Amino acid sequence: MKNCFIDFIKIYCKSGDGGSGCIHFYRDKYISRGGPDGGTGGRGGNIIIQGNSSIHTFFHLRYNRHCIAQSGYPGRENNVTGSNGKDFLIEVPIGTVVKDENKNIITEIVKNYEKKILFKGGKGGKGNAFFKNSVNQSPYHAQKGVKTKGYYIFLELKILADVGLLGFPNTGKSTLLSVITKAKPKIGNFFFTTKYPNLGVVKMNFNSFLIADIPGIIENASEGKGLGHRFLRHAERNSVLLFVISADTKNKKQKYLILLKELSKFNLDFLNKKRLLVISKSDLISNKEKDKIRKTFFKIKENLIFISSFTGEGLMELKEKLYALV
Numbered sequence: 001m002k003n004c005f006i007d008f009i010k011i012y013c014k015s016g017d018g019g020s021g022c023i024h025f026y027r028d029k030y031i032s033r034g035g036p037d038g039g040t041g042g043r044g045g046n047i048i049i050q051g052n053s054s055i056h057t058f059f060h061l062r063y064n065r066h067c068i069a070q071s072g073y074p075g076r077e078n079n080v081t082g083s084n085g086k087d088f089l090i091e092v093p094i095g096t097v098v099k100d101e102n103k104n105i106i107t108e109i110v111k112n113y114e115k116k117i118l119f120k121g122g123k124g125g126k127g128n129a130f131f132k133n134s135v136n137q138s139p140y141h142a143q144k145g146v147k148t149k150g151y152y153i154f155l156e157l158k159i160l161a162d163v164g165l166l167g168f169p170n171t172g173k174s175t176l177l178s179v180i181t182k183a184k185p186k187i188g189n190f191f192f193t194t195k196y197p198n199l200g201v202v203k204m205n206f207n208s209f210l211i212a213d214i215p216g217i218i219e220n221a222s223e224g225k226g227l228g229h230r231f232l233r234h235a236e237r238n239s240v241l242l243f244v245i246s247a248d249t250k251n252k253k254q255k256y257l258i259l260l261k262e263l264s265k266f267n268l269d270f271l272n273k274k275r276l277l278v279i280s281k282s283d284l285i286s287n288k289e290k291d292k293i294r295k296t297f298f299k300i301k302e303n304l305i306f307i308s309s310f311t312g313e314g315l316m317e318l319k320e321k322l323y324a325l326v
């Protein structure tokens with residue numbers, strides 16, 4: 001399971017060449033000059049990309065990085081057009097961004113079964129019957145099909161969740177995910193237990209929203225410390241950011257500001273998102289300490305909720321607030 005989470009991959013795509021046109025003249029018993037009847041070549045297969053909600057990574061493409069569609073078949077005698085080449089279907093998880101070699105966005109897949117043609121197959125060449133006219137009644141030439149070029153593209157996954165869980169390692173993010181959703185992430189009393197994002201669905205009566213547990217961030221993550229910024233792009237599409245700071249850390253306000261700083265280094269848009277702050281593991285501190293923490297954060301005008309995944313404190317309030325924000 002270790003390296004199964006592949007959220008970035010480079011693949012080679014080539015749509016099919018067009019089939020060539022046919023040069024042929026009609027022949028039959030007692031017919032001396034039947035005239036040209038070479039058919040047109042078929043179109044090459046397209047490269048098509050499709051969203052599939054039951055796939056969550058690009059693992060299935062890992063050993064299939066060459067996506068080459070079938071070429072069109074050549075035209076045939078009797079004005080028969082060649083068959084089109086088969087399309088090549090690339091199935092991708094929802095939230096995939098397709099980029100070209102220069103990292104320009106080509107397209108995005110955001111829905112299940114959403115289908116897009118990435119590269120069109122080459123057109124088939126015309127057969128010699130097409131070139132017949134009053135002047136040249138028996139053309140002895142036909143077109144070749146259009147040859148297509150191959151391209152390298154990048155597929156990048158940006159998980160589509162409504163809420164992203166962000167915080168330092170070991171603050172109880174995965175535990176929180178496991179109590180408010182049915183997800184079963186790995187939980188451990190050490191740093192970087194979570195090595196790739198986990199998703200869960202929070203159910204509220206008849207409504208639900210998606211929440212993603214993103215691996216912990218530490219100071220200077222933007223310079224590659226810890227797991228670095230690698231997973232932050234998954235938070236880019238979240239509409240709400242849920243910051244988790246554990247009750248047993250010192251200098252909570254400073255830690256919170258470090259988190260904000262690291263995020264802004266990655267993408268300034270993060271600071272414009274709706275955010276909510278929770279102090280996790282609230283069972284470890286007394287009411288007096290809670291008041292103190294409230295006061296320090298009140299100065300920077302941040303709303304906060306105390307939660308404990310063990311005693312269940314604040315979880316209902318958290319869910320309701322998140323839902324209101326989403």
Ligand SMILES: Nc1nc2c(ncn2[C@@H]2O[C@H](COP(=O)(O)OP(=O)(O)OP(=O)(O)O)[C@@H](O)[C@H]2O)c(=O)[nH]1
Pocket residue numbers: 168169170171172173174175176186187188189190191192193194195215216280281282283284307308309310311
């Ligand atoms: N006392 C107390 N301990 C908690 C609570 N929630 C989580 N823990 C403990 O905190 C430790 C870390 O929990 P995780 O959920 O793995 O933390 P994380 O933030 O996902 O950590 P990383 O994946 O490493 O970033 C575990 O030993 C949990 O048992 C809580 O509400 N109260």
Ligand SMILES: [Mg+2]
Pocket residue numbers: 173174175185186187193194213
């Ligand atoms: Mg975790």
